[in-house]
Amino acid sequence: MDGRYFDYNATTPIDPAVAAAMMEHLSEYGNPSSTHRAGKTAKQSVRQARSHAADLLNCGQSELIFTSGGSESNNWAIKGWLSQWKGRRPHIITSSIEHPSVQEAIRYAMREWEASVTWLPVDGDGFLSAEAVAEALRPETKLISIMLANNELGTLQPIRDIARIARASGVFMHTDAVQAVGKINVDVQELGVDALSFSAHKFYGPKGIGGLYLKEGRALEPLVHGGGQESGLRSGTENVLALVGLGEACRLAREEMEETALRLDEFKRLLAAGLTALSPQIKQNGGRDASRTLAGTMNIQIPHIRGEALAAYLDHRFGIALSVGSACSSNREKKLSGVLKAIGLQDAEIQSSVRISMGKYTKRSDIVGFLEAMEQAMEHFCRLMPV
């Protein structure tokens, strides 16, 4: 696997076992809804996937609805729940660091259904407190949607405590767990949420497939109406092949994620030490508390070097893949990461930030290679730097 790939939060390579499982089912063409033998085989594949996914999340199989991925799951949880209060000004509590698929779905509810929203701020480390959620509650609060793990910083929010508050006041609680599932133990019973989104391509499965956990007894208005697949909640002939991959990815995650997280935690420390040795000016963005952050995610700023330029250099010279906190858009406006803004970074700090995200194929030697490449990149930019 490519040891120069440091963008696992964007997407992950497909695990060879996942690929093999999908290959094996490639010519299986039956429609799971058909009653003949071809259909039954396909139905069995879907059932198997559901069983693996339910095991990973510790939920009932009937509580899992497959979707086209994290964005659809987020959209559906938000719109499918809020549509019952159309025009009745439902209130939503969310955070200021949500993924666009949550933010934009909420904005849609504001536009179309006159929803009002409390965008809870996070502290300088990227955390929000359960107390802040409790304080934001109103009689007309109908939905709390707060992400479990943040894609840019890796910070984990206290979803269990927030869900407790939601339950106590009878408010529907959704969490976007796309960056958490398959990386840390995500147990929906323990979390106590009503709905939880996940996506297979973030944990070595195929893209375009994921799901929503929906607690027994909760109902959502479908986003996709039709032939009644997925218990009538999400119509459309199942993406059987992708589901085979998702199932296998879930099965592997259960076996591997704990050990992977331990290894990545060590790599992150190695990386942090190496970067500080390169330049004491390099700063880490967001919380560093290992118990409240994803092991594989590190967000840093390198003063006086543009993150975009650094990433371009590392890519062209070394084939190293990173992700950046800002991009040029035009002369008149800049596109800066909303998450980094939310933790209070200045524009220049955001422009010099990059995200390093590692995963199960990252090796210790890759960290060493990365640090060597960083050293050369910094030399390159130092030569250019105006004093």
Next chain:
Amino acid sequence: MYNDIIAEHFMNPRNIGELEHPDERISIGNPICGDTIHLGVAFKDGRIADMKYKAYGCATSIATVSVFSEFAIGKSVSEIRKTSSEDMEAMLGELEPNQMHCLDILSELFQSLGTVKEV
């Protein structure tokens, strides 16, 4: 993505550095995106004999000043002044929308150098 010209110049910028005794200094900054270029120019016999710069900015803006320096060295100021915007555009190759601001940087470089009085 970066086109071949931009990638090549960005990875291997020409004429980086500072002139000890420049005849002209040009500074360009974009307050919005924060790109900054400090350029020193030396003239000899009515031509641009040398040019060095330091730059902070996105990959494309660094490539832009490198492309500019390579073009300008050896030219006279009136040749700089006569360069058409079509020629400038061609120098950078095809740009993506978010790289277009570098065309403005390039034309500002041309304009600044075109208006210095020749030594």
